[in-house]
Amino acid sequence: MSWWIWTLVGIGVVVVAVALYDITQKRHAILRNFPVIGHLRYALESIGPELRQYIVTDNDEERPFSRDQRRWVYASAKGDNKYFGFGTDNRFDEAGYPFFHHDPFPIDSDAGDEIACAKTLGAWRNREHAFRPPSIIGISAMSFGSLSSAAITALNRGAGLAGCLHNTGEGGISNHHRNGGDLVFQLGTGYFGARDAHGEFSIDAMLASMETAPVRAIELKLSQGAKPGIGGVLPGAKVTPEIAAARGVEVGVTVRSPARHRAFDDVAGLVEFVESIAAASGLPVGIKSAVGNAAFWDELAEHMAATGRGPDYVAVDGGEGGTGAAPLIFSDHVALPFRQAFPIVRRAFETHGLGDQIVFFGAGKLGFASDAALAMAMGVDMIGVAREAMLAIGCIQAQECHSGHCPTGVATQNKWLVRGLDPTDKAARVNGYIRSLRNDLLTLAHAMGHEHPSSISLDQITITDGNGGIVPASAVLG
Numbered sequence: 481m482s483w484w485i486w487t488l489v490g491i492g493v494v495v496v497a498v499a500l501y502d503i504t505q506k507r508h509a510i511l512r513n514f515p516v517i518g519h520l521r522y523a524l525e526s527i528g529p530e531l532r533q534y535i536v537t538d539n540d541e542e543r544p545f546s547r548d549q550r551r552w553v554y555a556s557a558k559g560d561n562k563y564f565g566f567g568t569d570n571r572f573d574e575a576g577y578p579f580f581h582h583d584p585f586p587i588d589s590d591a592g593d594e595i596a597c598a599k600t601l602g603a604w605r606n607r608e609h610a611f612r613p614p615s616i617i618g619i620s621a622m623s624f625g626s627l628s629s630a631a632i633t634a635l636n637r638g639a640g641l642a643g644c645l646h647n648t649g650e651g652g653i654s655n656h657h658r659n660g661g662d663l664v665f666q667l668g669t670g671y672f673g674a675r676d677a678h679g680e681f682s683i684d685a686m687l688a689s690m691e692t693a694p695v696r697a698i699e700l701k702l703s704q705g706a707k708p709g710i711g712g713v714l715p716g717a718k719v720t721p722e723i724a725a726a727r728g729v730e731v732g733v734t735v736r737s738p739a740r741h742r743a744f745d746d747v748a749g750l751v752e753f754v755e756s757i758a759a760a761s762g763l764p765v766g767i768k769s770a771v772g773n774a775a776f777w778d779e780l781a782e783h784m785a786a787t788g789r790g791p792d793y794v795a796v797d798g799g800e801g802g803t804g805a806a807p808l809i810f811s812d813h814v815a816l817p818f819r820q821a822f823p824i825v826r827r828a829f830e831t832h833g834l835g836d837q838i839v840f841f842g843a844g845k846l847g848f849a850s851d852a853a854l855a856m857a858m859g860v861d862m863i864g865v866a867r868e869a870m871l872a873i874g875c876i877q878a879q880e881c882h883s884g885h886c887p888t889g890v891a892t893q894n895k896w897l898v899r900g901l902d903p904t905d906k907a908a909r910v911n912g913y914i915r916s917l918r919n920d921l922l923t924l925a926h927a928m929g930h931e932h933p934s935s936i937s938l939d940q941i942t943i944t945d946g947n948g949g950i951v952p953a954s955a956v957l958g
């Protein structure tokens with residue numbers, strides 16, 4: 481044989497060897513799913529900063545999460561060096577950019593990475609299983625169905641390692657939720673995992689779902705920031721036997737989540753519903769909602785103050801929140817962003833004397849120390865992270881959650897793509913990310929003279945006004 485045939489054979493052998501290695505290794509989902517060709521992504525990524533610096537975008541331009549933010553999550557998740565060199569490359573000309581006031585005499589001790597919630601969940605209503613969440617960071621609701629089985633396993637196992645709560649989302653409880661992480665069982669308008677044969681809410685079905693699962697709290701979802709006021713459809717093709725079992729629906733049959741709850745019609749009915757599931761389970765019960773109509777919050781707080789009954793916690797989701805799929809008009813224009821939304825809710829409860837009783841959860845791009853600290857200064861007790869946790873398990877912000885073609889196996893049910901995501905490796909990354917976020921938050925609190933980030937106040941933060949000036953954060957976000 482001539483030399484060029486040997487060269488071709490040699491190249492072929494190398495390609496096959498690389499392909500075999502790619503398919504069997506577990507660190508990189510992209511390579512497992514796209515053997516050989518997947519290396520192109522890493523090659524381009526490695527020279528990306530140089531290319532982008534001259535041609536495309538800078539480190540803070542991309543949305544929803546900038547390259548700097550994603551780099552920080554990836555480095556934190558992998559336990560790599562999460563520091564940035566040479567100083568900030570941020571411009572301070574956008575309105576709302578926060579500056580935290582350091583203390584001249586900061587706390588000089590190792591911050592560590594454990595931060596328990598300052599409040600006890602369920603204390604106000606004296607629930608049988610009230611508890612103090614050991615981590616102020618929790619994994620926000622994302623259902624099995626919108627995320628893959630491997631992603632749910634990784635998140636749940638990672639939550640167990642990090643000692644944080646894992647919200648099931650509205651798709652019920654599956655076996656993938658039984659990997660060590662404590663759960664918040666979310667009930668959406670479809671009552672998945674808690675419905676009878678006609679799709680109506682059933683307390684017996686709810687209790688049966690929770691029987692063998694480590695559920696610590698129940699969350700009633702009124703709405704979410706990315707698509708408030710509308711329901712959802714899960715096409716029959718996506719209703720696999722596993723998903724059907726978790727949701728309590730028929731395999732292969734399209735299921736619809738209505739736009740609103742059928743179990744109650746008004747504030748009094750909502751409070752009654754919350755109390756009935758709390759009484760049946762003994763667990764703290766919260767509600768999750770995006771914020772539009774301020775009058776609703778005032779009415780709810782007034783009713784709760786008058787009756788001494790109602791949810792133990794309120795989770796506020798900002799309009800900038802994520803979703804598996806939503807109409808653009810809803811993601812872009814319906815519901816207030818977190819910074820405008822949360823003060824409406826907090827003020828309503830404070831006005832009616834319940835500000836200290838209610839535990840406030842917040843979500844909406846809060847998975848970075850600066851945003852989490854600002855939210856805590858605004859009065860948030862618990863931070864929920866959804867897409868940041870997706871980044872930690874390998875999401876590359878391809879924004880393909882709605883198409884079923886997520887290349888990293890996170891938000892898809894495609895078996896080949898899901899196979900690329902190794903839950904054990906990615907669980908360690910969830911743990912790394914959550915611990916790194918807690919460590920940054922605590923380090924910031926120490927620099928500001930506090931032992932716990934919930935002691936940070938808005939008076940210790942200044943924000944830009946967008947016109948080249950600065951204003952006290954308390955004047956805008958209080």
Ligand SMILES: Cc1cc2nc3c(=O)[nH]c(=O)nc-3n(C[C@H](O)[C@H](O)[C@H](O)COP(=O)(O)O)c2cc1C
Binds near residue numbers: 768797798845891
């Ligand atoms: C893929 C995906 C699925 C989601 N599913 C739910 C859900 O089932 N229930 C819910 O209340 N919120 C859901 N959310 C919203 C998140 O729980 C969270 O409130 C929102 O994304 C804001 O947090 P983030 O900015 O950290 O992503 C989902 C978000 C994503 C990205």
